[in-house]
Amino acid sequence: MTATASASRPGTLPVDLAGPQPVLDVVIPVYNEEADLEPCIRRLHAHLAAHVSYPYRITVADNASTDATLQVAERLAREFPEVAVHHLDEKGRGRALNAVWQASDAAVLAYMDVDLSTDLAALGPLVAPLLSGHSDLAIGSRLARGARVVRGPKREFISRCYNLILRSTLAAKFSDAQCGFKAIRADVARELLPHVEDTGWFFDTELLVLAQRAGLRIHEVPVDWVDDPDSSVNIVKTATADLKGIARVTRATFTGEIPISRLREQLGRQPIGVDAPGVPPRLVTQLVRFAAIGVSSTLAYLVLFLVLRTVVGAQPANFAALLVTAIGNTALNRRLTFGIRGRAGAGRHQFEGLIVFGLGLALTSGSLALLNGSTTPGLVLELSVLVLANLAATVLRFLLLRGWVFNPRRQATLKKEY
Helix, strand or coil, rough: CHHHHHHCCCCCCCCCCCCCCCCCEEEECCCCCCHHHHHHHHHHHHHHHCCCCCEEEEEEEEEEECCCCHHHHHHHHCCCCEEEEEECCCCCCCHHHHHHHHCCCCCEEEEEEECCCCCCCHHHHHHHHHHHHCEEEEEECCCCCCCCCCCCCCHHHHHHHHHHHHHHCCCCCCCCCCCCCEEEHHHHHHHHHHHHCCCCHHHHHHHHHHHHHCCEEEEEECCCEEEECCCCCCCCHHHHHHHHHHHHHHHHHHHCCCCCCHHHHHHCCCCCCCCCCCCCCHHHHHHHHHHHHHHHHHHHHHHHHHHHHHCCCCHHHHHHHHHHHHHHHHHHHHHHCCCCCCCCCHHHHHHHHHHHHHHHHHHHHHHHHHHHHHCCCCHHHHHHHHHHHHHHHHHHHHHHHCCCCCCCHHHHHHHCCC
């Protein structure tokens, strides 16, 4: 991506630190926190005054508190010019963050929990990559290497299980979705927030998943974090809401309700445009994705073969199962492994993929012919030989897809033709 193209995308230009408006807006969402709010604001204000050289704001987002929280916040706002108050008539941490962030005039938007469980020394490293344009979002992580965490085994277990669920269901690559210590570029937030539906605790996760799928860069900061034993979070209720949120986001991305492709085109950071002779691009990533698709294709192939084998002979069943899975395999590898999108060249890719399929068919069919010519195999032996033949065909398929069908130099020529 050229410098001009990069600069046109939100989040990529350095922030002007000398402007009159706040550079950083730190939001503290609160609900009935009359006892903890004042020490939190005083401590945070003292830290920012001592360590930040650019204009900043602390915004207390009051979520329909029924105690004296709002009065405490307003008193602190009168005492400190850098403190503002935003009152909401409805509860919900996500609702509060969405409302305050969208209304803010700061270049970088952050939030942290009122208990200040995270050491404030991590705030500088959290914000710095956003100010420079290096990253789009930044999160504090209690699970990243280097983090130092003090909390009970129950919360530790729940946190790790939740992140395991995110990785397996939403393919999340970030390590800690729920740590209350995050920041985002305001220009990026303006594009993402309208698509974030959750108003509660799942807000963080939904925002991060959306950012990841849109191709944004998420910076992780290992934090020092001490659990608040007086936390009022209802773990069971929050976990149930999170699971519902996971199901909703999964459905929305599959149906296109969330416009991932458009957001990726508008916001995503493109691959580095460097052609290093002799160094294939993203080889490890391609191998991992190709292997995952290959495993899925092999399982689908075996299921189809077993179903068809009860109706027709081994060779016709092998041909049909391999043909169907080869078409799907080529389409998935085209998009996921080699990153080619759009219809340009899709027909040619499928045609060449079928040639590769033909070589795989020759391997598997030849193996079956040799096996049946030398003995009368049972189903288990027949399947075993087919699996081995498919493994060999898979290696051959990767080499041909990477070096021929989806070769970068051929793709460049193809784009000129279209």
